[in-house]
Amino acid sequence: MRWRFTLLQAVACWALGAGAQAAGVNTLPQVLISGSGAAVAVDEKPQSATEGQVLREQIEARPWLRPAEVLETVPGVVVTQHSGDGKANQYFLRGFNLDHGTDVSIYALGMPVNQRSHAHGQGYADLNFLIPELVDSLSYRKGPYLARDGDFATAGAVAIDYVSRVDAPFIAASVGQNGYRRLLAVASWDQIRLGESGTPGRLLLAAEVLGNDGPWTVPERLAKNNLVASYAEGDLNQGWRLTAMLYRAKWTATDQIPERAVKSGLIGEFDSLDPSSGGKTDLAALSWQANGLNHQGAWRASAYLARYSLDLYSNFSYATDAQHGDQFRQQDQRNKFGAELAQTWRYAGLGAAQSTTVGLQLRHDRIGPLGLQLTQSRQPYATVREDRVDETSLGGFIDQATQWNPWLRSHLGLRADQFRFKVRSDTPANSGDSQAHILSPKVALAFTPSQEIGLFANWGQGFHSNDARGTVISVDPDPRSGSYGQAVDRVTPLARATGTELGATWTTPELQLSAALWTLKLQSELVYVGDAGATEAGRPSLRRGVEFAAVWQPNKAWTLDADASFTRARFDDGDLSAAYIEGAVRRTFSAGLSYRPSQAWEAALRLRHIGPRQLNEDGSQVGAASTVLNAHFDLGLSRNWRVGLDVLNVSNTRFADMEYRYASQLPGEAAPVEDRHYHPGEPRSLRMTLKYSFH
Template identity: 45%
Template sequence: MRALSRHLWLGILFSSSAVCAQDASLPEIQVRGPRDAAIGTAESASEGAAEREVFQARPKLRPGDIIEAVPGVVATQHSGDGKANQYFLRGFNLDHGIDFSMKVDGMPVNMPTHGHGQGFADLNFLIPELVSGVSYRKGPYFADNGDFSLAGSATLDYFSVLDAPFAELTLGSNNYRRLLAAGSRSVQDQTWLGAVELVGNDGPWEVPENLRKANAVLRYSQGSATQGFAVTGMAYKSRWTATDQVPQRVIDSGELSRFGSLNPTDGGESQRVSLSGKWFDKSADGETQVNAYAIGYRFDLFSDFTYFLNDPVNGDQFEQTDRRNVFGAQASHTRPDKIGGLDGALSFGAQWRGDRINEVGLYDTLARERLATVRNDKVSQDLFSVYAQQLVYFNDRWRGYVGLRGDVLLYDVQGREPVYGALNSGSGHDTLVSPKAGLAFTLTPANEFYLNAGGGFHSNDVRGATITVDPQTGLPADRVPALAKGKGAELGWRFQPNDDLTTTIALWGLRLDSEVVFVGDAGTTEPGRGSDRRGIEATLRWKINDALRLDVDAALSRARFRGIPPEGEGNYVDNAVERVIAAGVTYIEGPWTASLWLRHLGPRALDTLNTVRSSANTLLNLGARYAVNKHLTLGLDVFNLAGKKGNDIEYFYASCTAREVVAGTCGAGIEDRHIHPMEPRSARFSAKWTF
């Protein structure tokens, strides 16, 4: 093997770790954003970093759409814009994020034991213009990735310095309006950055959404490229009226339009405040990073998915609440070393997250007024984690790593609902050890192959780990493990003849011990069978010339339950995405920036027998910017350019409308597909003034 200096090994190591680790807080590093994975430094075929110019130019209907910069990810919505997106990836309907871990500026986004659903990942507090980098990893193959990362993980970094202060006003269809002002000021190695965002939107719905959102960010950073720290404060608040999914039959009959609502009082409020800090030190002896954060979070959501099925008099609306404080810290260290005379690098760290949930509740309501308490719990849970990963370079062509992660979850549930609260209370713990490994082989300077494997997990709602009685029926309920295990493997190839062209292909498989989840909409648990998922993904990143970039992603997957199905059921994992295709062209030349993106979400089974399938969904968005002069930039975004009438989400279940109650046709409910349409063609115009 060629003799490489200690400093060169550090450069290789830091380049690869930058793909998933957050960049240092320094202005010059944040402006560049994370480096993409490359031959010689990548650890798998399915890790990478999105090009900042591309994901910033891409039109975004909602803040969470930025996560579609991760190949194979689809972000939709089945309710109001103040609620978390619905995510799809690798054969998962991830609901609101249960198996896809997200971080913003080092802070976790996913919420365990959430009032609406486990792993709830609400990105509506995000200000997309402040995002300096989007890096991602897929699969449970890396020791520093923990809860909610079975399918993958994404890290979104914020700038610490901006090129110039600016103010931008955006006006659009459906009474959309947005004002954003941001700027930074640096004196020597000290930088202040601030941003304020105000948003209003009614949407295309017959019942106006009346979204009102306010955002603010303030950051102070200090240091050099080798040592520094940053402290960041964020505040977010929104309220909205939601149009939830409706039965297809009421649209087909003409009783309701595609954009109509069966309950005009659905909607909610959400707020999030946070304070975080990070410190780093880089030297020839290694790199150390320390992060800490505190988050205050409040959430109220009123939903109605079955209308008058369960309560023909008052209706089936319910309220879900979440009041919590989140605290956390993590520290990591990476240093070069030698194993049996071979060069390598050792990474290790520790993580802690503590959620103090003062109220996580479920209530029956009528027009947002509480009628009865289904669950009201006070929950405390702590997840402690340690990990280590050893990278070894065997020779010029071969390198590999092994890792080990340990997690301990402690939890305490205090039920406060007067009938069953005490019976569903309790405390406990769960532990898990997860091995990881990977191997890379450089066939030629332009071709590299990867083999990765590892175990991982997602935590379950801990109320499901202490439950004994179903609060809806009073019948005995099955408990679930607090940590649900999974294991996966991947075989990949990367072709990279130069810096302008990268192609990857990955064959992957993932096995879950159980699809068990706590169902927040019902206040009880649903034990499920184990499942197997497998698929193939391909990506193309091509910088055709200085002005033109082409991005293409395609993913096929298959998801099935294992074993013999119960009577009346099949082995299809319902709502598991089977096909995703995304393609985009970005043009940046002189005063012009333009981006055209197509996203296709294929049909999927809506029941376990595959007797009902969703329709396909194809969306085309266009964005363009023109710099009139050094101060003024004008912009136009057109969403759903082709005017398609697709659906953002489809479900299949039983419901009953008020008219059906009066007609006496409900019975035990009418099974039907329930849809939430994607928004029709709309446009937004913007004017940005740079000072």
């Protein structure tokens, strides 16, 4: 019945929009409203001060340590790592340690990157398949304010798109310190016809091979293979694209290490306490994206199919089991498919320019085996749990945009989401079915007293889903736990978030400024603990913050950008003695300076500062701040040849990429010891790239 109710709501919303036109509303092919220096449709104008788009030119001028650092083009986002480079990164935004992606929604080529009910953690978002040279644009929206954004879009949402063609085919070979080597080949062809009478399209092929050992005493032996093929017709207004991806990575991981082991001389800062940790990831995906204009307005559609697997071996507590050690294996295999269809009607009504967007989104994950095993040197000796999961969601949304006059615009949005969970566990008591639904209203007001100034007010609700296994669990399956076999609480399937924001922008041809004051309240920070195979009850939380961003381009050669964020993150249940949220970063700052006087050469500097982060709930332990400077230089040697140099961590700063505080036990210790654990940031390294273009 709940499924029928949700579907009925979405169909009714669609029918209302169509009915309005049938009733005689004066429709227009496309309503354009001048403002902010350009003529754009009402529904395409920004709804908040903290949304935007990063273009290819901005991405090309940055030095990269890891592919996922493409996300750091979003003001306030920080990307780090606590394990091997084949594993999903840690993401920080708005006072969240997003723990691989729990509270930020990430899409790439129309496909959701976040993995639901994942073996390692809910919302796991592995972006290591990205090829930065192919990224055409990155769109971002912070907060739960856009009706189109559903699961995981509480702190924000990001959508990444690739180019469909390159100016000229090229081969780029990179080498660097610590065994870094990379080969990338990209080519595209225009005027490709699928049939004799077909519309000419564009074919793009890309292949990447990468290896890296890193600064670690136990070489990382990262081996990554990446293939991309796409065919596209048309353009952003009317066209379609089909993209296929094949990706594989293998690596050995140096996980975070305890501070006491380094201080005592037991290990060095880049040593490992379990040299057999690491993993393997495979991804095969097919995505289709289409959009077009019609007499009613515009439409878009997408669909995807993916096969994914992960084998991950980790050891974070080392030797509490004196016989076997504490290594464990997390196994995830899944097929997932989904689709989205949305129509925007643009028309005049009530004396104002109007647009109504209605959409449907479907996703299904068929997961199994989904396992957690205890291992020694990657050899299993006990199974904590093994499950098969089917998780399906159906979402419908509507957004009503109205340009009341030249200086006032409003957006009213509503989402309806329905989830169904089916779990079949090797422990029968932990098997079962569950379902949940949630409504998420959204409101946005935009004031534009002049073409340069924009003022925004936002309120909205969103959610993140919790692991399907946690919604039906009955007993603790972990033999390492003191509550093994005892009853445990189930999690709320969908945790609601409520956000508010006041923001302002000032835009001129040379200067762009933005500022925002925001709050975000989570009903519960419930999580599924993949390392233990059980649920962990969370608490309600409240985050408040202020953000600033600026881009200054005094001429075509120089670009300076900077952003800063300040956040206060606390649990919101009245317990002041333990109110701090672990992993919450208090402030971030980044700045970049690039100089490109001509196509012949360019140079860029990039500074990133991460402020203190809380390591425990009473606030007594705080992780240290860090500041890292990277540099990029690129020079054209001839029409065909270019050489590039990236200097990462220019000042060779010693810092912690990630920090935690928990109990672990070293070999020879009688009992676990509470300690700071950290993953050291990589020291200075140089990477040189030689590129040949087939002009």
